[in-house]
Amino acid sequence: MANQQNNQTPAIKMGYWHYTWHMMKVNKGCYGLLAPFMALFLLCTIIPVVMSLPMSFTNFNMIQTPKWVGLSNFYTLFVNDSVFLIAVRNTLIFAVFTGPFAYMLSFLVAWLINEMNPFLKTFFTFVFYAPSMTTSVYVTWQLILSGDQYGYLNAILLDLGFISRPVQWLTDTTYILGVCIIVQLWMSMGAGFLAMRAGFQNIDKTMYEAGAIEGIKNRWQELFKITIPSMGPSLLFAAVNQIAGSFTVGAVGQMLVGLPSTDYAAHTVMNHATDYGSVRYEMGYASAICFVLFLVMLLANKGVNSLLGKYID
Amino acid sequence: MAKRRRKKKSIEQLKVREKHKKINGSVGGDVCIFLFLSILGIFMVFPIYYSVVQSLKPVEELFVFPPKLYVLNPTSKNFHDMFKVAAEYTVPLSRYIFNSVFTTIVICVFNVFVTCMAAFVLAKCKFPGDKLLNKIIVIALLFQSQATWIMQFLVYSKIHIIDTYFVLILPYIATAMNLYLMRQSMSTIHDSMVEAAKVDGAGLFRICWQIVVPNSKPAIMTIIIFAFQQAWNINGGSVIYSEEYKTLPTIVQQISMAGLARQGVTFASAVLLLIPPLVVFLIAQGNVMETMANSGMKD
Numbered sequence: 338m339a340n341q342q343n344n345q346t347p348a349i350k351m352g353y354w355h356y357t358w359h360m361m362k363v364n365k366g367c368y369g370l371l372a373p374f375m376a377l378f379l380l381c382t383i384i385p386v387v388m389s390l391p392m393s394f395t396n397f398n399m400i401q402t403p404k405w406v407g408l409s410n411f412y413t414l415f416v417n418d419s420v421f422l423i424a425v426r427n428t429l430i431f432a433v434f435t436g437p438f439a440y441m442l443s444f445l446v447a448w449l450i451n452e453m454n455p456f457l458k459t460f461f462t463f464v465f466y467a468p469s470m471t472t473s474v475y476v477t478w479q480l481i482l483s484g485d486q487y488g489y490l491n492a493i494l495l496d497l498g499f500i501s502r503p504v505q506w507l508t509d510t511t512y513i514l515g516v517c518i519i520v521q522l523w524m525s526m527g528a529g530f531l532a533m534r535a536g537f538q539n540i541d542k543t544m545y546e547a548g549a550i551e552g553i554k555n556r557w558q559e560l561f562k563i564t565i566p567s568m569g570p571s572l573l574f575a576a577v578n579q580i581a582g583s584f585t586v587g588a589v590g591q592m593l594v595g596l597p598s599t600d601y602a603a604h605t606v607m608n609h610a611t612d613y614g615s616v617r618y619e620m621g622y623a624s625a626i627c628f629v630l631f632l633v634m635l636l637a638n639k640g641v642n643s644l645l646g647k648y649i650d
Numbered sequence: 651m652a653k654r655r656r657k658k659k660s661i662e663q664l665k666v667r668e669k670h671k672k673i674n675g676s677v678g679g680d681v682c683i684f685l686f687l688s689i690l691g692i693f694m695v696f697p698i699y700y701s702v703v704q705s706l707k708p709v710e711e712l713f714v715f716p717p718k719l720y721v722l723n724p725t726s727k728n729f730h731d732m733f734k735v736a737a738e739y740t741v742p743l744s745r746y747i748f749n750s751v752f753t754t755i756v757i758c759v760f761n762v763f764v765t766c767m768a769a770f771v772l773a774k775c776k777f778p779g780d781k782l783l784n785k786i787i788v789i790a791l792l793f794q795s796q797a798t799w800i801m802q803f804l805v806y807s808k809i810h811i812i813d814t815y816f817v818l819i820l821p822y823i824a825t826a827m828n829l830y831l832m833r834q835s836m837s838t839i840h841d842s843m844v845e846a847a848k849v850d851g852a853g854l855f856r857i858c859w860q861i862v863v864p865n866s867k868p869a870i871m872t873i874i875i876f877a878f879q880q881a882w883n884i885n886g887g888s889v890i891y892s893e894e895y896k897t898l899p900t901i902v903q904q905i906s907m908a909g910l911a912r913q914g915v916t917f918a919s920a921v922l923l924l925i926p927p928l929v930v931f932l933i934a935q936g937n938v939m940e941t942m943a944n945s946g947m948k949d
Contacts, residue, residue, distance in 0.1 A: 373763075
């Protein structure tokens with residue numbers, strides 16, 4: 338830090354690139370410490386994401402060398418692949434529920450938890466965060482939603498007389514999507530929720546006192562006038578998490594209703610990519626799907642950034 | 651007279667409020683909130699609670715109808731049976747457990763080691779390219795999920811690590827999320843401490859491990875927890891073909907394929923998978939909250 342100030346004048350003398358090279362040599366220790374992380378990060382995140390673009394112009398089945406096919410993958414994807422369009426539709430429906438809806442729900446829950454006393458705070462935070470830690474509890478959901486009359490939901494509804502014969506929750510196309518959304522919602526309070534909880538705790542208590550003197554009367558006014566404006570950064574972090582989660586839903590549905598689900602009723606873009614990538618080994622096509630997904634996620638991120646931008650100084 | 655009474659009342663109200671340490675909000679509202687959270691909480695916890703109960707039930711209770719929400723004669727038979735069921739596969743269940751534990755420990759250790767150094771540099775040093783790297787990390791938060799794994803599959807097959815321990819371990823060591831959280835909490839450490847160490851002649855490596863890392867214990871606990879959760883749930887189904895490298899989640903999935911007939915065993919294995927992350931989180935919750943408090947995005 339001190340170095341930079343001392344080197345201000347040389348920067349002008351030496352020219353920009355020369356100066357940069359000089360600073361890189363001076364700070365070579367930094368690069369040394371960064372190297373292990375960045376090497377793995379490059380290998381496991383950056384290369385896969387960036388490579389999805391060139392790969393999507395090819396036809397690649399993992400055995401032969403990739404064959405350049407130009408835009409034909411994208412053409413097939415948007416014009417000829419009716420399943421992809423179903424997947425897009427489903428993903429958008431998922432994204433609305435597990436994105437904005439889950440986001441607001443976690444905000445509401447985080448806010449309400451914050452009003453409790455310290456013990457209940459810890460307790461409820463744990464309760465709401467717990468499902469997102471567990472990927473194996475889908476077996477319970479399978480039991481609850483099982484299609485015969487021994488499925489618990491069916492049994493209860495039959496007893497109460499709402500339905501006259503068992504509903505195939507996991508295979509009937511009218512219910513699959515709804516069921517998957519509920520299970521996904523159940524699991525959606527992850528790191529973003531924790532960030533919101535912490536964001537609430539972080540707010541300066543004196544702000545509330547000041548607000549009370551200024552004439553804020555109840556919790557609602559407190560929420561909109563003080564709380565939300567002062568936790569913008571946490572909200573943004575939670576939003577990014579929510580986007581990352583909601584556009585890539587699919588794994589849970591896959592375990593619950595199978596891949597592909599009946600009539601592709603709960604088929605998401607991620608499922609579609611999995612189908613082509615790890616079942617049919619059409620890697621070029623799978624890359625095209627992933628690339629489109631990445632692009633949409635980036636756009637959503639941009640959108641959220643500009644929406645929440647006004648709360649960030 | 652009325653005026654005075656109102657004044658008195660408002661003073662009393664103030665006293666009550668002081669007692670509750672809350673400026674706005676009523677007791678009635680508190681009760682409503684509690685009820686609302688409880689109802690939602692039951693929905694959240696029920697599947698987890700029920701799978702624990704189910705895993706402890708003996709056979710004669712498992713299939714009782716209507717199902718019981720509690721267990722009369724808890725038994726560990728399901729857990730024993732789990733080993734028997736797994737014995738039908740080519741390697742014993744202990745091997746899967748070992749794989750999971752081994753990969754989890756390796757991932758946690760390396761994750762903390764690598765992340766601490768990188769986060770320290772990004773938070774406390776200025777060098778050409780730091781702004782770019784910080785931007786990349788923030789964008790990479792988007793791509794932390796399964797979205798990348800199909801592309802990762804290509805890379806792994808190129809460097810021939812498919813079907814080895816490496817393919818389970820490498821992807822989870824350098825995670826954008828952990829780096830981001832670590833960087834955020836390290837940037838709250840005062841620059842003066844780093845400067846002082848520099849003046850005393852400490853190198854970057856020593857500053858990192860002797861000054862900055864000991865001062866960010868909550869953040870380290872947090873990234874251990876996140877790494878643990880991720881590592882413990884690794885389902886290497888599509889990159890691991892040999893039985894001896896498969897992890898616990900893969901096997902739980904295989905067991906649960908048997909359907910309702912093997913319910914007890916299915917739930918026992920699910921619980922085995924479920925308990926460790928919950929316990930670890932419960933122990934370190936305070937640390938997590940402290941770290942997440944710094945997680946806000948300001949740029």
